[in-house]
Amino acid sequence: MWNWLLKxxxxxxxxxxxxxFIIFGLQQLMxxxxxxxxxxxxxxxxxxxxQIRAELRLDQPIWAQYFYWIGNVLQGDFGFSWRIRMPVxxxxxxxxxxxxxxxxxxxxxxxVIGVPLGILSAVKKDTAWDWLxxxxxxxxxxxxxxxxxxxxxLFFSVQLGxxxxxxxxxxxxxxxxSLATTIMPAFVLGTGVASVLMRHTRAAMxxxxxxxxxxxxxxxxxxxxVVVWKHALRNALIPVVTLxxxxxxRLLAGAVLTEQIFTIPGFGKLVVDAVFNRDYPVVQxxxxxxxxxxxxxxxxxxxLYMAINPRLRQA
Amino acid sequence: MSPPMLELTQVSVEFPTDRGRLRPVxxxxxxxxxxxxxxxxxxxxxxxxxxxLAVMGLLPQGAEIGGGIRLDGEELLALTPDQRRARxxxxxxxxxxxxxxxxxxxxxxGEQVAEALRLHQGLAPDAAFARAVEMFARVRIPEPERRAxxxxxxxSGGMRQRVMIAMALACRPRLLIADEPTTALDVTVQAQxxxxxxxxxxxxxxxxxxxxxxxxxxxxxxxxxxxxxAGRVAERAPAASLFARPxxxxxxxLLGAAxxxxxxxxxxxxxxxxxPDLLHPPPGCRFAPRCPFALxxxxxxxxxxxILPGHDVACWxxxxxxxxxxxx
Numbered sequence: 001m002w003n004w005l006l007k008x009x010x011x012x013x014x015x016x017x018x019x020x021f022i023i024f025g026l027q028q029l030m031x032x033x034x035x036x037x038x039x040x041x042x043x044x045x046x047x048x049x050x051q052i053r054a055e056l057r058l059d060q061p062i063w064a065q066y067f068y069w070i071g072n073v074l075q076g077d078f079g080f081s082w083r084i085r086m087p088v089x090x091x092x093x094x095x096x097x098x099x100x101x102x103x104x105x106x107x108x109x110x111x112v113i114g115v116p117l118g119i120l121s122a123v124k125k126d127t128a129w130d131w132l133x134x135x136x137x138x139x140x141x142x143x144x145x146x147x148x149x150x151x152x153x154l155f156f157s158v159q160l161g162x163x164x165x166x167x168x169x170x171x172x173x174x175x176x177x178s179l180a181t182t183i184m185p186a187f188v189l190g191t192g193v194a195s196v197l198m199r200h201t202r203a204a205m206x207x208x209x210x211x212x213x214x215x216x217x218x219x220x221x222x223x224x225x226v227v228v229w230k231h232a233l234r235n236a237l238i239p240v241v242t243l244x245x246x247x248x249x250r251l252l253a254g255a256v257l258t259e260q261i262f263t264i265p266g267f268g269k270l271v272v273d274a275v276f277n278r279d280y281p282v283v284q285x286x287x288x289x290x291x292x293x294x295x296x297x298x299x300x301x302x303x304l305y306m307a308i309n310p311r312l313r314q315a
Numbered sequence: 316m317s318p319p320m321l322e323l324t325q326v327s328v329e330f331p332t333d334r335g336r337l338r339p340v341x342x343x344x345x346x347x348x349x350x351x352x353x354x355x356x357x358x359x360x361x362x363x364x365x366x367x368l369a370v371m372g373l374l375p376q377g378a379e380i381g382g383g384i385r386l387d388g389e390e391l392l393a394l395t396p397d398q399r400r401a402r403x404x405x406x407x408x409x410x411x412x413x414x415x416x417x418x419x420x421x422x423x424x425g426e427q428v429a430e431a432l433r434l435h436q437g438l439a440p441d442a443a444f445a446r447a448v449e450m451f452a453r454v455r456i457p458e459p460e461r462r463a464x465x466x467x468x469x470x471s472g473g474m475r476q477r478v479m480i481a482m483a484l485a486c487r488p489r490l491l492i493a494d495e496p497t498t499a500l501d502v503t504v505q506a507q508x509x510x511x512x513x514x515x516x517x518x519x520x521x522x523x524x525x526x527x528x529x530x531x532x533x534x535x536x537x538x539x540x541x542x543x544x545a546g547r548v549a550e551r552a553p554a555a556s557l558f559a560r561p562x563x564x565x566x567x568x569l570l571g572a573a574x575x576x577x578x579x580x581x582x583x584x585x586x587x588x589x590x591p592d593l594l595h596p597p598p599g600c601r602f603a604p605r606c607p608f609a610l611x612x613x614x615x616x617x618x619x620x621x622i623l624p625g626h627d628v629a630c631w632x633x634x635x636x637x638x639x640x641x642x643x
Contacts, residue, residue, distance in 0.1 A: 212411060213419040218373055219411075220431045220482065221404030234421040310466040311420055 001306070008302060012295055019291045020073070024066050026287075027280050034058065034278045038082055056082070073288065079281030083274075088285035091270060096289070099266035101171055102182055102189065102259075103251035109190030110197055110247070115240070117194070118201025122209060122236075123228055133198065140195030149188045149261040156184060166263040185262040189255050193247045200243050204236035211235070238309050245301035252297075253290045318388065319346035320522035321370065321490050326382035328362075328369050335594050339365045341546040342382070344619070347539070349489070350516060352523040354537035354554070356530065356569070360590055362546040363526045364412075367492045370524075371409050372399040387489055405435035408483035412495040414476035418467035424475075425451070425463025428482045435486040450481040454511060473504035480508070484515055491516070494526045509536050530570065534558055542566045545591050545601040548619055552626040562628040562635050564606045600630070608632050 035052045042048045053059045057068055072079060078088035113136075121133035157165035163184055169177040208214065209232050217231040218224075252267075259268035267286060274282035306312050328340040340362040347353040355363045368374045370384055372391065384391045386407060391399060411417045418427060428450055429443035438446060444463065451459030454477040467475055476496060483491055493512060497505035513536060516523050525537060533540055533554060540557045542550040542565065550563040561567045568586040588605035591597055597604050603613035612631050619629040628634075 212413050212416040215373060216411065216417045216427075216479070216482075217419065219371060219403055219409045221400050221402070221434055222430070223400065231419050231421075235419070238421075308421075311468045 004306070005303070008299065012299060015295060016292075019295075020070055020288070021066075023284055023287050023291065024069060027284060028062060032278055034082065034280055037278050069284070078285035078288070081274075081279055081282045083277045083279045083282070088281050091282060092285055092289050095265060095267050095270045097170070098168060098264060099252060099259075099268070101178070102186055102255070102264060102266055103248065105179075105182055105186035106189035106193065106251050107244075107248050109187055110193035111244070113190070114194035114197030115201050118198040118240075119205055119228065119233065119236075121198070122202045122205030125206065133202070137195040137198045140191040140198075143191065145188050145192065145255070146257045146261055148191065149185065149258055152184045152188065153261070166261075168262075168264045168266075181262075182264070185255070185258050185264055188258050189251060193251065196247060197240065197244060201236065201240050204239050205232055208232040208236040238305065241308060242301045242305050245297050245304060249294045249297040252293050319385075320349045320387055321524065322346040322383075322385040323366070323370070324383040324385075326366065326369060326380065326384060328365050328374065329379045329381075330375075331377055332594070337593055338596075339546050339593055340369065343541075343543070343546075343548055344382075345539075345541045345548065345551060347490070347522040347524055349522050350520040351538040352513070352516065352525050352536055353539045353541060354525045354527060354533040355541045355543060356527060356533055357543035358528065358590055360593075361543040363543055364494055366543075367409065367494050367524065367526055370490075370492060371403060371407065372396075373403075373409075404431045404483075404488075405486045406488055407490040407492070408486070408488040409492040409494065410476070410479045410483050410496045412498050414472050414479055414499060417479055418475055420467055423464050423466055424470060424478045428463070428478065428485055431482055431485050447481070447485065450485050451478070453515075454478075454481045454484075455507075456481070473500055473508065476500060476504075476508055477511070480511060480515075484519075484521070487519055488521060490522045490524070492524045492526070495528070496525075497532070498527075498529075505532075512536075542569065545596060546593060547601060548627075548629060549602065550626075550628045550630075551619065552623075552628075556623060556626045560623070560626070560634075562622050562626070562633045563602075563630050564608050564632070564635060565602045567635065608635065 034056070035049045035058055036043050038052050038056075039045070039048050050059075057065055060068075069079065076089060078092065080086070081088055081091060084091065117133045117136060121130040124130050153165045156163045164177075164181050166181075168181050171178040205228075209228070211232075213235075214227060214232055217227045222231070255266075256268035256272055258264070259266045260272065263269075267290065271283060271286045273279075274286065323346070324344050326340060326343045327338060330337045330339070339360075343362070343366055345353060345355075355366065357363050365374070369378075369380050370386075370391070374380065380392060382392075386402065391402065394402070418424065422430075425444055425447045428447035429438075429440065432438045432443040432446050433440065436443075448459045448463045451463050456462050456474060456477050462470065462474070467478075470478065476499075480496075491512070496512070497508050500508065509532060512523060512525075515521065525532070527533060537554045540550075540552055540554050541548055542557070542563060544565045550557065550561070550566045552562075557566065558570070561570055565586070586605055587607075591601055591604065599614040599616050600606070600609075603609040606613065610631060617629045617631045619627045620633075621627050622634050
C-alpha cells in the first residue's frame with residue numbers, strides 16, 4: 001500500500017513538469033503583444049514599450065522567462081497581475097473559496113439526484129421509473145448550462161422574485177444570502193454532473209445486481225432493500241467514487257459560462273477576464289492552480305479506489 | 316416412514332421469452348426425508364438448477380411456478396414473498412456452484428456468515444461474528460479467527476466453498492440445497508467438501524438435495540436419485556437400486572457415459588443426438604428422438620410408474636433390464 005502510494009506520487013512529478021511546459025507554452029501562442037496592450041494610450045512610444053518589456057522580462061529568451069516563472073511558482077509566488085496590480089496568489093486565494101463553495105454545492109446536488117436515480121433505474125430496469133430516470137438524465141446532459149441558467153433566472157428571480165438573479169455574498173458574511181446567491185448556479189452545474197453520475201451508477205448497479213454474490217445475499221433471506229443498498233451498492237460505488245472525484249475536479253476548475261451568467265466572482269470569471277486582458281501571469285496562475293487541483297484529486301480518486309476496494313488494499 | 320422434509324408435487328416452471336413460453340421444468344415430483352440426501356442428476360439444461368431455485372424462491376421475476384412445494388409440511392407456494400424470504404437462509408439454505416463469485420468481494424467472509432445469523436437468530440453483531448468463527452471451525456477452515464477477517468479474494472476456492480457451507484448451515488436449516496457444490500473445485504477438495512456435507516447432515520438431520528451431473532458423487536453420497544431429462548423426471552429410485560438396475564434408456568446411457576477407473580476398459584459410451592429445444596419439445600417422451608428403444612407409442616408421454624418398490628421410471632418399455640438381458 002505505502003509502496004504503491006510512493007510510486008503513484010512519483011508519477012505525479014513528471015506530470016507536473018510537463019504541465020508547466022504546456023501552461024507556459026500556451027501563453028506564448030496567444031495572439032497580441034502584452035506590452036502593447038499594457039501601454040494603453042502610450043502604445044506608440046517605443047521607449048515605453050521597451051520599458052514595459054524590460055520590467056516584465058519579455059525581452060529575455062523564452063527559456064529564461066520560463067525558469068524565472070517556475071522558480072517563483074515553486075516559492076509560492078505566482079507573479080503579479082499586470083492589470084489588477086495584485087499578486088496572482090492573492091487573487092487565486094480570493095476566488096478559490098467562491099468556486100469551492102459553488103463546486104461543493106453543485107456536487108452535493110449531483111450526488112443527491114444522480115446516485116439514487118441511478119439505483120432506482122437499475123432496480124426498476126425497463127419500467128416507467130427507468131425511462132423517467134433516463135429522461136431526466138438526458139435532459140440534464142443535453143440542456144446547455146447557459147440556457148438553463150437564464151431560464152432559472154427568468155423564473156425564480158424575475159417571475160417569482162424568490163432568488164437574487166446575480167451576485168455573490170461570501171458564506172461567512174451571511175450564510176442564508178450566500179446560499180440564495182449560489183443555489184441556482186450550483187443547480188445548473190449540478191444537473192450535468194448528476195446525469196453523468198446517474199448513468200454510471202445505473203450501469204454499475206446493473207452489473208452488480210447480476211452477480212452471483214447478490215444471489216447469495218438473496219438466498220440468505222436478506223430483504224431486497226439490504227440486497228440492493230448494501231450488497232450491490234457497495235460494489236457498484238467503487239467505479240462511481242472514482243468518477244465522482246474527477247467530476248468534482250471539473251467543477252472546481254470553474255464554470256466559465258455559469259459564473260458569467262450569474263456574475264459569480266469565481267475562477268471561471270477570473271480566467272476569462274484575464275484572457276481578455278492578456279493578463280498572462282493571472283492566466284498562468286489560474287490554469288496552474290486548476291491543474292494542481294486536478295492532479296491532487298485524481299490522486300485522491302486513486303487512494304479512495306484503494307480504500308473502498310478490498311481486493312486492491314492488500315496488493 | 317417419516318413425513319418428508321421436502322416434497323415437490325407436479326412442479327412446473329415457465330418463463331416468457333422473446334421466442335415463446337419456455338418450460339424448463341415440467342411436472343417434477345420427488346420427496347426428501349430428514350437426514351437423507353437426494354441427488355438430482357441430468358445434463359446441463361435439464362432443469363436441475365431451475366428446480367432448486369424454484370424451491371428457494373429465487374427464480375427471476377416473470378417466472379411462473381405451478382404445482383406444490385412443501386417444506387416440513389408447509390406449502391411454500393402459498394406464502395407471501397416476505398414469508399418466503401424469511402424461510403431462506405433460515406429453514407432452508409443453498410450452496411451454489413461458483414465459490415469464486417458467490418461471496419461478496421466487499422465484505423469479509425466472517426461478516427457474510429454473521430449477517431445470516433443476525434437476520435435469522437437476532438444475534439448482536441459481536442455474538443454473530445463469534446458464532447461465524449465457530450462455524451468456520453466446524454467446516455474445518457484452519458485459523459478460523461483469522462480467516463473470518465479475510466476478504467474472499469484472500470481465500471482459495473475450496474476455502475470459499477467451505478465459507479458458503481458455513482453460511483448455509485449457520486442457522487441450522489432443515490433443508491440444504493447444494494447445486495453442483497464441487498464442480499469448480501479440485502478433485503481432492505471435492506471429496507472433502509462432500510464428506511463435510513455428509514457429516515453435517517448426519518449431525519443435524521438436515522435433508523440434502525444434491526444437484527450434480529457426476530454419477531460418482533451420486534454413488535458415494537446419495538440415498539435417493541432423481542434422473543431428470545429435458546425438464547421431466549425420467550427415473551426416480553434409491554441409489555443402490557438405480558445403479559444395480561437402471562431402467563430408463565437415458566439413465567442407462569448416462570451410466571454408460573460415465574468414466575470408470577476400474578475395469579481397465581477405457582471405452583466411453585455416448586448418447587447419440589442432442590438435448591431437445593425446450594421451446595419446441597418433441598411430443599410424448601422427450602428422450603424418444605435419441606432413444607434406441609423408441610416405439611410409436613413413445614409419441615405419448617409415459618407415466619412415471621413403479622417398476623420395483625420405490626423405483627419409478629417413465630418409460631413405456633420398462634423394465635428395460637429384462638429386455639437388455641434378452642438381447643445379450
